[in-house]
Amino acid sequence: MQIILVGYMGSGKSYVGNLLAEVINYPFIDLDSYIEKREGYSISEIFQKKGELYFRKKETAYLKEILSEKSNLILATGGGTPCYGANNDLINSKGASTIYLKTTIEELVERLFSEKSKRPLIEHLTTKALLEDFIRKHLFERSFYYNQSQRVITTDNKSREQIVEEIVAGLF
Template identity: 40%
Template structure:
């Protein structure tokens, strides 16, 4: 089982960046937020990439940079974007090359976390209506489950409780 590459997946608002950074700090691993990595490499925000080139172009960049991070680094935690699992190539890469933590929970909790935050404005898909976002969440859930090494419901847990649960499971491998 892969132990030196961890990826964190889940829907927007699930806490991927918060948990990924905390987990990396506990393990003394490097941390990469894939969306921030793409923005740095491309010199543009995700929102601008979507607006200028469309979602397909963004998904191509996402696949390219995910592969780059996994191939070039050891002892890393990668916080992915919520849509990383849309492509089979990404699911295969995550599943075969990383220990995948799926942060599961309820749609309402995730949306409440994003309400009134600047994060909401950074996310191109937040412009969709609530019904469309809900359908997106429902359609992605089986894909997150498909790649997950570990699935954690995050609704009523603190970030530290979630990381402790990951470390407990990870340590037993």
């Protein structure tokens, strides 16, 4: 079984995915980390040196590679992965269990503001108000794709362990 976690950056896909992998004894792949390893650059460096279009093309190629080669796995996608090209169709056509980790805008602002320098899409935003506006716009655009997941799990006010328990309860 393939379990694919989608959601906005900062929603906890990698964090939850790692623990879920331990609990159900599946390999875990973080798509962004996979891309960084294969490309030899951080996501920020890829955006800076080669641009977002290059990144999105590579993201799609690596997504296809992972989904075609691995049977049992947990995959944490990047926040924009399901929103570009035919990625969402690819994710939903593989018979995988897709889970949207839904997080409120307020919680995302709190989680992301201190680490924005590591995230190329938001590193230029200097205030929490600007970050909130940016997230609000992106969530409006991206929620259409995220909500095509088989399950939606809200993450606010839940521990990582509670989220994993909720995921596991719906899998088996």
